Every structure is written in C-alpha cells, then in structure tokens.
Amino acid sequence: MENLRVLKHLAIMGGLRNFVPLSSGELAKMLGISQQSASKKILELIDNGIIERRLGAKKPLIKITKKGLGLLQKEYAEYQRMFEALKKLSVKGVVISGMGEGRYYLTLKGYKDQLKRKLRFSPYEGTLNLRISPGESSKLNILKESSGITIDGFQDGERTFGPGKCFPAKIRNMDCAVIVPNRSHYSDVVEVISKDYLREKLKLRDGDEVEVEIRL
Amino acid sequence: MENLRVLKHLAIMGGLRNFVPLSSGELAKMLGISQQSASKKILELIDNGIIERRLGAKKPLIKITKKGLGLLQKEYAEYQRMFEALKKLSVKGVVISGMGEGRYYLTLKGYKDQLKRKLRFSPYEGTLNLRISPGESSKLNILKESSGITIDGFQDGERTFGPGKCFPAKIRNMDCAVIVPNRSHYSDVVEVISKDYLREKLKLRDGDEVEVEIRL
C-alpha cells in the first residue's frame, strides 16, 4: 500500500484539521489491509514527518503535518493541471489570406445574431485564417470531437446554411473564437472571429506566427 | 507501483486525449522503475481495459480509455471533496439569549461600517447567540486558527475597541456571518450577524437547534 494512499484516507477522516481518534485496526479495515500493516504504515508516516500522533483518552489521535498537507496538495495540483489541460487546446499557426468566404457568412443575420448571442460579442465581419503548423494540425481533431458552442443552421430563401460550432479562444490575450463547420473535410486551416479586426488590432500580416488558445 | 500512479503519468503525458507515443522504457524512466516492470504494468492496464495500445510508426501509441478516465476522475473527485471540506465548517448549536453586548457593538460606526463594507451587507443591529453543542465546541478552535476577514480595532474618544475577524456563513440557507473577537477566552458561544433580524426571520426561540455552515 502506497504511503500517499494511506495519507489520503487519513485526510478524508479529517486528519488535515484535527487530531482524529483512529486506531491502527480501524485504519486497517478502511484500507483493507491487516492491523500489522496499518501499524507499520503509521510508523512510517510518523518517521517521515508526514503525520503526528498523540495518545488520546481512548484511542490514539492522528493529525497530518504541514509536510503531509504539502504532499496531498502537490498530488491534488497534478490532478488539477491534468484536468484543466483537458479544457484547453493551444495550437500554433501562421496567418494566411482567406477567400472572403468568412466575411460573407458573417454578414448573414442567421449566423451573425447567433454568434453575438452565444459568444457575447458582436463579431467583426471578417475572419482571420490561420494555417496550423504541420506538427500540430492533428490537434484539430480534438475540435471535431468536442461539442463546443453549437451554431444552428438556417434557411434563407432558397439556400440552406449548415450548422457548426465555435469555441471561445484567445490570441495574444485578445478574446476571440474559433469557428468550425460541422460538415467539413480535413483542413489545417482554422477561422477566427473577434469583435475587432484582428489583423489590424494585432498588426498581423500574412506569414506571421500566432498561437491560439482554445477553450473546449 | 500502483496502477493508478502509472495511469496518472500516462494522463500527464496527454494520454487522456490522444494516442501518445511511449515506449515501456521511457515510461519506466519516468516512473523510476525497470523497463520490465513498466512493460508488465502496461499489459496489466490493457488487460483491465484501462488503456489501449496501437503500434505507431516508430513507437507504440498509448491512450487512456473511458474506463481509465473514470478512475482518474474518481480519484480527482476525492481530492476535490477533501480540499473543499477544508474551506467549510459546520457546527450545531442552540439559540440562547445574549446580554445585549452584541447589539451595542453593532451600533458603533467603527465596527458597523467595516462590517458593511467587508461583508457586503448592512448588519442588523443585534447578534444571534448560539451555544455550540458540547461535542462540537472543539471545532471552534478552527475559527481561532483561520484568518477569516479581518475587522480592525479602533479608538472612539477614550475607549479602545479591539480587532477581530468574521466569517461568511449560512444558517438555514440565510446568508450571515460569524464574528470572533481576537482576544477572547475560551467560549462555546458564537455570535452571528445578518442583514435581517434572524430570530424573527427564521422564527427562532431560545433552545432551538440550528446548524451554521461557516466559510473559512
């Protein structure tokens, strides 16, 4: 049984705050090990300065030390980073010129109003196109698999405009969003919208490299 | 080496999202174990459906399955609960009548204005006194050790009024705050303030038991 696992159980028992009454036999039952092993674990943790023990009225009292708290915090922090990383995606790409399609779609009320409502900003009528660096383009699959913020399709007279999704993002600390059509063949280009004309605001020119941080 | 520990390292390597290239030798180095042990661990995790492995171009590719993700989430949730619990303190007590001191202090501008600013509510000029149940009064030590929201002392002509601290709290889902003088002998009574006259609002009478949930 690993020390950290034992320590975690002590923490769940409240050992981070107080001296909690706990015999080696009780701990053993909780961990599914023998009393002897639990006793040994306790001694080990005491020797390492991870917990301290006093003799209480009826049962021994155990409390986790600062050092023990530190170990738990470190472990917790690792889990936090792990799961936080799942919510973010960072990709590098270079600025390229699109073919004005993005600009066209953003003039359509059906898309524009929806984006405004769902992203909480009114998008500039144009997109910034980024060609994702070769080594990173596989990351774009993650966008396909993530649900993001749904953009509904709509009808406009004759034409049908398909649904898609978007993701809040940041480029050089500027709030923006990446938009992804639902039906799209493989592409290493992402389209970015923002309330401002990003090209001007960030002084970007074709070929400039930028990193876009996407919130999934 | 525990399976969960191995799994955590795979997650840190990005195995929650993608197939990551990883040989048993590399994993061994990261975990500080032998290549043979790492190999065995990997097979064990595969057998248990916790990870899956493909053969990649150069190195084998490893990805964590839904089941593996579930295990990590469970562990993470336990740590979350553990640390969340550290931020809260729940104590039971019975309503008693104070001696009007609380009311007096709350009429003083020096305290009243501060409380209003720091707690974001204007306190009713009176306190609700709770005698904490005998078995739980030791929990009050936690309040002494926690910093809480500082209430500065002040001078008012001749008299000096001492500093203290307070903690946002809830009683029966009503927002309130527990106030604690810095220099105080041992006491099993806590004083609670709120924007409303709690006794009336919650229809409390001496002897009624209530639970107060304190945010540390």
Place this chain on the structure above:
DNA sequence: ATTACTATAGCGCGAGTAG
C-alpha cells in the same frame, strides 16, 4: 532499437504474539 518471457532476489504483508 523495441517488447516481454522466465527465473531469481527482495520487499511487503500478515500471522502469531509480547508488552
């Protein structure tokens, strides 16, 4: 370079038991 087999070394666990 890999993975992963077999055989062995060593450590951890628990039974028995003393204090």
Place this chain on the structure above:
DNA sequence: TCTACTCGCGCTATAGTAA
C-alpha cells in the same frame, strides 16, 4: 483492548535474454 515486534510466505520488481 491497544501497538508493534519477529518471522516466514508470497507477491512484485528486476536481471538476463529471446524474439
């Protein structure tokens, strides 16, 4: 009751090595 010692078994990690 409790803790915690010794001792022996068995699991697990590693060494050596094949594929």
